[in-house]
Amino acid sequence: MRLVSDQSRQREYVREIASKRDDFPQWYTDVILKSEMMDYTPVRGCMVIRPYGYAVWERIQALLDVRLKATGHQNAYFPLFIPEGFLRREIEHFEGFNPEVAWVTHGGGEQLAERLAVRPTSETVICTMYAKWIQSYRDLPVLLNQWCNVVRWERSTRPFLRTTEFLWQEGHTVHRTEEEAEEETLLILDIYKDLIERELAIPIITGRKSEAEKFAGALRTYALEALMTDGQALQAGTSHNLGQHFAKVFEIKFLDADGQLKYPWQTSWAVTTRLLGGLVMVHGDERGLVMPPNVAPVQVVIVPIMPRETRDRVLAAASDIARSLGPDVRVRVDDREEQSPGWKFNEWELRGVPLRLEVGPRDIERDRVVVVRRLDGAKTEVPRGAVSRLVPEMLARLQQEMYAKALVYRDSRTKDVADLSELEDFLAAGGGFARVGWCGGDSCEAEVKQRTGATIRTLANEDPGSRRCLCCAAPAKQVAYMARAY
Amino acid sequence: MRLVSDQSRQREYVREIASKRDDFPQWYTDVILKSEMMDYTPVRGCMVIRPYGYAVWERIQALLDVRLKATGHQNAYFPLFIPEGFLRREIEHFEGFNPEVAWVTHGGGEQLAERLAVRPTSETVICTMYAKWIQSYRDLPVLLNQWCNVVRWERSTRPFLRTTEFLWQEGHTVHRTEEEAEEETLLILDIYKDLIERELAIPIITGRKSEAEKFAGALRTYALEALMTDGQALQAGTSHNLGQHFAKVFEIKFLDADGQLKYPWQTSWAVTTRLLGGLVMVHGDERGLVMPPNVAPVQVVIVPIMPRETRDRVLAAASDIARSLGPDVRVRVDDREEQSPGWKFNEWELRGVPLRLEVGPRDIERDRVVVVRRLDGAKTEVPRGAVSRLVPEMLARLQQEMYAKALVYRDSRTKDVADLSELEDFLAAGGGFARVGWCGGDSCEAEVKQRTGATIRTLANEDPGSRRCLCCAAPAKQVAYMARAY
Numbered sequence: 025m026r027l028v029s030d031q032s033r034q035r036e037y038v039r040e041i042a043s044k045r046d047d048f049p050q051w052y053t054d055v056i057l058k059s060e061m062m063d064y065t066p067v068r069g070c071m072v073i074r075p076y077g078y079a080v081w082e083r084i085q086a087l088l089d090v091r092l093k094a095t096g097h098q099n100a101y102f103p104l105f106i107p108e109g110f111l112r113r114e115i116e117h118f119e120g121f122n123p124e125v126a127w128v129t130h131g132g133g134e135q136l137a138e139r140l141a142v143r144p145t146s147e148t149v150i151c152t153m154y155a156k157w158i159q160s161y162r163d164l165p166v167l168l169n170q171w172c173n174v175v176r177w178e179r180s181t182r183p184f185l186r187t188t189e190f191l192w193q194e195g196h197t198v199h200r201t202e203e204e205a206e207e208e209t210l211l212i213l214d215i216y217k218d219l220i221e222r223e224l225a226i227p228i229i230t231g232r233k234s235e236a237e238k239f240a241g242a243l244r245t246y247a248l249e250a251l252m253t254d255g256q257a258l259q260a261g262t263s264h265n266l267g268q269h270f271a272k273v274f275e276i277k278f279l280d281a282d283g284q285l286k287y288p289w290q291t292s293w294a295v296t297t298r299l300l301g302g303l304v305m306v307h308g309d310e311r312g313l314v315m316p317p318n319v320a321p322v323q324v325v326i327v328p329i330m331p332r333e334t335r336d337r338v339l340a341a342a343s344d345i346a347r348s349l350g351p352d353v354r355v356r357v358d359d360r361e362e363q364s365p366g367w368k369f370n371e372w373e374l375r376g377v378p379l380r381l382e383v384g385p386r387d388i389e390r391d392r393v394v395v396v397r398r399l400d401g402a403k404t405e406v407p408r409g410a411v412s413r414l415v416p417e418m419l420a421r422l423q424q425e426m427y428a429k430a431l432v433y434r435d436s437r438t439k440d441v442a443d444l445s446e447l448e449d450f451l452a453a454g455g456g457f458a459r460v461g462w463c464g465g466d467s468c469e470a471e472v473k474q475r476t477g478a479t480i481r482t483l484a485n486e487d488p489g490s491r492r493c494l495c496c497a498a499p500a501k502q503v504a505y506m507a508r509a510y
Numbered sequence: 511m512r513l514v515s516d517q518s519r520q521r522e523y524v525r526e527i528a529s530k531r532d533d534f535p536q537w538y539t540d541v542i543l544k545s546e547m548m549d550y551t552p553v554r555g556c557m558v559i560r561p562y563g564y565a566v567w568e569r570i571q572a573l574l575d576v577r578l579k580a581t582g583h584q585n586a587y588f589p590l591f592i593p594e595g596f597l598r599r600e601i602e603h604f605e606g607f608n609p610e611v612a613w614v615t616h617g618g619g620e621q622l623a624e625r626l627a628v629r630p631t632s633e634t635v636i637c638t639m640y641a642k643w644i645q646s647y648r649d650l651p652v653l654l655n656q657w658c659n660v661v662r663w664e665r666s667t668r669p670f671l672r673t674t675e676f677l678w679q680e681g682h683t684v685h686r687t688e689e690e691a692e693e694e695t696l697l698i699l700d701i702y703k704d705l706i707e708r709e710l711a712i713p714i715i716t717g718r719k720s721e722a723e724k725f726a727g728a729l730r731t732y733a734l735e736a737l738m739t740d741g742q743a744l745q746a747g748t749s750h751n752l753g754q755h756f757a758k759v760f761e762i763k764f765l766d767a768d769g770q771l772k773y774p775w776q777t778s779w780a781v782t783t784r785l786l787g788g789l790v791m792v793h794g795d796e797r798g799l800v801m802p803p804n805v806a807p808v809q810v811v812i813v814p815i816m817p818r819e820t821r822d823r824v825l826a827a828a829s830d831i832a833r834s835l836g837p838d839v840r841v842r843v844d845d846r847e848e849q850s851p852g853w854k855f856n857e858w859e860l861r862g863v864p865l866r867l868e869v870g871p872r873d874i875e876r877d878r879v880v881v882v883r884r885l886d887g888a889k890t891e892v893p894r895g896a897v898s899r900l901v902p903e904m905l906a907r908l909q910q911e912m913y914a915k916a917l918v919y920r921d922s923r924t925k926d927v928a929d930l931s932e933l934e935d936f937l938a939a940g941g942g943f944a945r946v947g948w949c950g951g952d953s954c955e956a957e958v959k960q961r962t963g964a965t966i967r968t969l970a971n972e973d974p975g976s977r978r979c980l981c982c983a984a985p986a987k988q989v990a991y992m993a994r995a996y
Contacts, residue, residue, distance in 0.1 A: 065639065078585050078586050099561065105556060105661075124618060125618075130613040149551065153551065162848075173590055175590065178618075179618065191587065
């Protein structure tokens, strides 16, 4: 059977992607469409995640799931529908999400007595269960996670980054004390950072959100922020200390060891399919995607160069090399006959496959394989007997180099900025993370946003020293990273 | 950190489950609630799948996913919402599903111009994409699958078996010829049978559905039917040859090698979280769940018997044994101090853990471990040095014995039945699969259903010989398996 991704009809599109330098938004759309990561659908704001994109999501799921389970979290599944009354109970939460809710009003041919929200997030429905399950301090902590879909009715959408429906995991934990909840919130922040830096090769800045930017209903929100190669920031994940807000309105109480009835402390946290968009925007280049080996659906493609008379011999050698790489390397032999090697090179470059191995009759004679790195096009000849040892090493090195390259870029675009006019210049020159002093005032935060489009991405955990607020010039209370963001 | 499933508050419930023999429905509910596989929610017809139940689903997902990928299928993700106009295009399909649809009518604070169905199944939205993606015979076959949630507004619900929302995988494939589509339909039927028999230890009868029982919009439906221990059948999965019905209304066409524009042939197929209900009803006993080792979240529980003075030594030995089992055995050491060993035995029996290992000071002295099988309570003493070799063997044997036991039961409840009065007697005596002759007439099928509650579960692929229709006594055209069903 043939795979969809191996569809062999001639396509001319490989060279048709827009220039990343000249038109970043069009380049992004071209790359994700033409690499077949996703497609648009006729359903408003909803996309299809196609097999090549979904395979990356499956990798991310596996890599995160193992980390969550290793730290004692368990998966569960809660209902898609949330009765309106539940959603209304935590007022900040309701006001934050209500404008984005899709409502089910009819079911089974009848109008419902109460509207059902299609979950925009699941705190409220999960808290109704926690109120039932938690009675004693012995029931704590509760450490649950679910992998599911959520819906937020967005006015304007962009594939992966902002869609009406998206996929995510949402963790929801309950703790005996504030300290434990804070510890969990920061543990998750660390796990996310490790996942995104180590596996997606995307450097991360973590820190608290300002009050204006925090999750609706949370006590404190911590975020992970990454810098895209157009100078805009992407919020790559969030971890919220919910305090006792939800416990109080949902009446989750436990009898502590001291005989007192208390409200527990909660957290919630999520990463979403938007990570796929980040991956594209951080690593992609003029030729298309560049996949970090750890999440690449295909890590190595072997392209046989096969003039008719040597076809069988070359294909046999290619299969042989693929087998020699063992089950830990995701390898594909592109044995399609209708396409030329050059066409295949382009297609797998567009799809960002980290290593391409070329095998032709001359290579077989000389007992060698040509290895080409997607990251920089560097070519090496490798003795055939050394391929199974060298390829995993080259993949590991590529993974590190991709992170290092992204870090150099991020740091080159991170600058101290003193005031609004400097910020405007910085943004006009391409943007990035501006390190600024901030007085802590909502009005300064709002004014900067209104004038420049930049928002506080995170508050740095450091002393502002002699810095002054970039807006009002009062002594700064905090150091903030500001950027325009997706 | 403590796991939810290890919550330590004293519970008296282990002995409180209803008798399976006396009250099967209540027993079922008690077992799944008290083993913490699921819980009811205040959301109409929706349940929570709790970690212990969800872990079984994760096992089933992993075991099926690897089979689907090995046969060339790829995962993707399509939208949750289906505009009403799409759903209406295939009329049989629409009429079949319309009564069960939940409709979204408002989003982002506004009434929608067109209602959106929350997917009851995804043929229609997927076909709109296939019409775009498929142009040439070179694009075929398309072999996609998605793991997701679906919603069907059911009048009466039962956890796992029939809920408003449930989890499933749905495969959707497109082929060049009718033969290929039929081959795929039957390949999937085989994969499902292998999964359910080998991993869930549930014997399966496969066969075609009658016209009355087939999927709305399909050409032919094949089903997998299992027998529960209350004598009722459970449809455990279905595989549909959709023919060209959807291709024609969604205008999916391809240019074949002969230059002709043709409609392709499609299939769709699904298994759902109802398999968890089947697992409970096939294997459970008066003490609770009995988990087949291949899908058991915990395969081996080690219960240390630890009088205070030997506590550390016993715990060390227990951990040591757990480690010696290696990463391929899912093992848990129940080191909770608040519960007695007897209480723990009951709890893990309720949860159906296949093997219990008991380790106490005397066992340590004698260099042995007591191993107890959940299936029949059989106890063996195993030399400590042999545990790591014998436990995997015992698990493998248990898996086979559970299948064999279920097969013996199924066969003992499968009988040839000649006419309606015999069928009534058979059902009154506890039911099971009745093998009957059927004339093929809709009215006889309807009459039997109306009079006895039994339906045609599958049509056997065999010559009816001299059989007569159980209803009208005309010469039979087919042999059918009939049963009352969930």
